[in-house]
Amino acid sequence: MIGDFFVTDYAEAATLVKIDEYPMITFENVAYQYPKARMAAIHDVSFELEEGSFHYLTGPSGAGKTTLFRMMYMDLKPTHGRLTLFNKNIATLDADDIALLRRRMGIVFQDFRLLPHLTVEENVSLPLTLNGAMDKTQQNCVKEIIDWVGLSHKARELPAFLSGGEKQRVAIARAVVNRPRLLIADEPTGNVDASMGRRIMHLFTELNKHGTTLLIATHDRGLIADCPAPSIVVENGHLSRLSGAA
Amino acid sequence: MKFRIDPSAKKALSLGKDAVFRLLVLMMILLGWLSAMGAAALFSLEEVYHQWQLNQKSHISVYLMPDSTPQQIQTLEEALIIIQGVQDMRPLNQSVVRELVAPYLGYDTTLPMPKILDVKVDPNLDRDVFDARVKELFPLAEVDDARSMLQTVAESVRFVQAGALLAAVAVFLVLASLVALTVRSGLRAQQHALNILQYIGATNAFLKGLILRQVFARAALGMCGAMALSGASLLVLNVFYAPLIPYVTSKVWAAAVGVPMLLMLVVMLAAYWSAGATLEADYDINAPKKKAA
Numbered sequence: 220m221i222g223d224f225f226v227t228d229y230a231e232a233a234t235l236v237k238i239d240e241y242p243m244i245t246f247e248n249v250a251y252q253y254p255k256a257r258m259a260a261i262h263d264v265s266f267e268l269e270e271g272s273f274h275y276l277t278g279p280s281g282a283g284k285t286t287l288f289r290m291m292y293m294d295l296k297p298t299h300g301r302l303t304l305f306n307k308n309i310a311t312l313d314a315d316d317i318a319l320l321r322r323r324m325g326i327v328f329q330d331f332r333l334l335p336h337l338t339v340e341e342n343v344s345l346p347l348t349l350n351g352a353m354d355k356t357q358q359n360c361v362k363e364i365i366d367w368v369g370l371s372h373k374a375r376e377l378p379a380f381l382s383g384g385e386k387q388r389v390a391i392a393r394a395v396v397n398r399p400r401l402l403i404a405d406e407p408t409g410n411v412d413a414s415m416g417r418r419i420m421h422l423f424t425e426l427n428k429h430g431t432t433l434l435i436a437t438h439d440r441g442l443i444a445d446c447p448a449p450s451i452v453v454e455n456g457h458l459s460r461l462s463g464a465a
Numbered sequence: 466m467k468f469r470i471d472p473s474a475k476k477a478l479s480l481g482k483d484a485v486f487r488l489l490v491l492m493m494i495l496l497g498w499l500s501a502m503g504a505a506a507l508f509s510l511e512e513v514y515h516q517w518q519l520n521q522k523s524h525i526s527v528y529l530m531p532d533s534t535p536q537q538i539q540t541l542e543e544a545l546i547i548i549q550g551v552q553d554m555r556p557l558n559q560s561v562v563r564e565l566v567a568p569y570l571g572y573d574t575t576l577p578m579p580k581i582l583d584v585k586v587d588p589n590l591d592r593d594v595f596d597a598r599v600k601e602l603f604p605l606a607e608v609d610d611a612r613s614m615l616q617t618v619a620e621s622v623r624f625v626q627a628g629a630l631l632a633a634v635a636v637f638l639v640l641a642s643l644v645a646l647t648v649r650s651g652l653r654a655q656q657h658a659l660n661i662l663q664y665i666g667a668t669n670a671f672l673k674g675l676i677l678r679q680v681f682a683r684a685a686l687g688m689c690g691a692m693a694l695s696g697a698s699l700l701v702l703n704v705f706y707a708p709l710i711p712y713v714t715s716k717v718w719a720a721a722v723g724v725p726m727l728l729m730l731v732v733m734l735a736a737y738w739s740a741g742a743t744l745e746a747d748y749d750i751n752a753p754k755k756k757a758a
Contacts, residue, residue: 292664294664314668314669314744314745315668315669315670318663318666318667318668318669318671319666319668320666321663321664321665321666322665322666323666324666326664326665328664332657332660332661332664333661334477334657334658334661336476336479336482337473337476337477340473341473341476341477344473345473345474345477345661345662345665346665346666348473348474349474349665349666349667349668349671393665
């Protein structure tokens, strides 16, 4: 099934995989302090992620992973330092630039963020509808990815009638349906069983092989062991280490 | 470039879920009807004034002493008819004169009645020449001079019209504010959906398009409702108050239809501005984040 999703446009995808000369994400001495907070949530963080790379983001709860994530999907701007995405300094972007950059990204939120009054199918197709009505190929693509995450029998259901794991799969399907160049996922396997977790990681690694840059936040050591990749470890708002593949 | 928006995208940001936004149709009907009727009344008043003014300007009454003889009156008629602008004249019947003064003196008055000469004139009349000729032959005669009264009435009519215009501007401003508020309130109620759409890459133009389509649909419904209500009101007035018919001109009907259309334009401009301002603030990554409603 997953093969179908990629094979459909494999040739096209292969031509799209172009490793740019600049890093996909660059944090340069980035700090962020929430308004009215006494301390910065992130201090002096610097790292680079090359296009096509695969990293985990790990660290204890409250270490600053979510803040780093929010900066990566341009929900927050660094209060200090410089954050570059797709070779663009996010501090200089206007609303349309942000929107267009987000279209090149897939984001999996820990709390799923599905639209409650749209069906599974409609939620998944949303990223493809932003340019207007979907064409037949895109509609097939939506069906394939829903089928792949094992929810074709619930394609017409509203999120309210789905379990946590099912919602997570819908969120993942929505994040990958437009074959993003950068995929950031916050605990993407946190609510699914081991078998589905492996399927999701398989999808992610396939995407990565086709050029998608991956950054996955997780506490799951088993997941990291099963699917090894370098880890960015955050502790107390600092980047404590950038470890190699386990 | 595709202009058709996918139905699921339309469903994604449904402002109709907000109770305040749902009131837009009702507000539009009510305010549209009020302002349309106001404008219709304005044009009717103009027509009433215009017709009355024409009547006042085309007739002059010359009041002669009660003891004036028919011979004297005929001499006066002969002297006046040759003045440029005088078209015709006739002495009013004494019973008509009695009717005219009855409100002031009563029907059983024994006072001698004045003689009244009703003169029909056109705009070429030189009033000074006319008045001089009357005074020459009848020094004690009184001639109606409606000019100052017309001036006063004209000023009053203009004052009422200016007041109505101000009221119309106020209605437009109120509606614009209400629309801005309802759009903002609708977006706040849909903050969660709005944020999700923004996170997956919806541009402000796309979101604004979704919002304006919904505002347009509701405002158009309201506009049609206001037009229908205004039209029905004029028809009812025509049926149940026949004296009004001559004053319900094509301009009055145009106002009943045109004002709701103008209001629709105001609504769309207000919605465009309000949606733009709200979305810009939402995309401002320096701004404090708003909580979903």
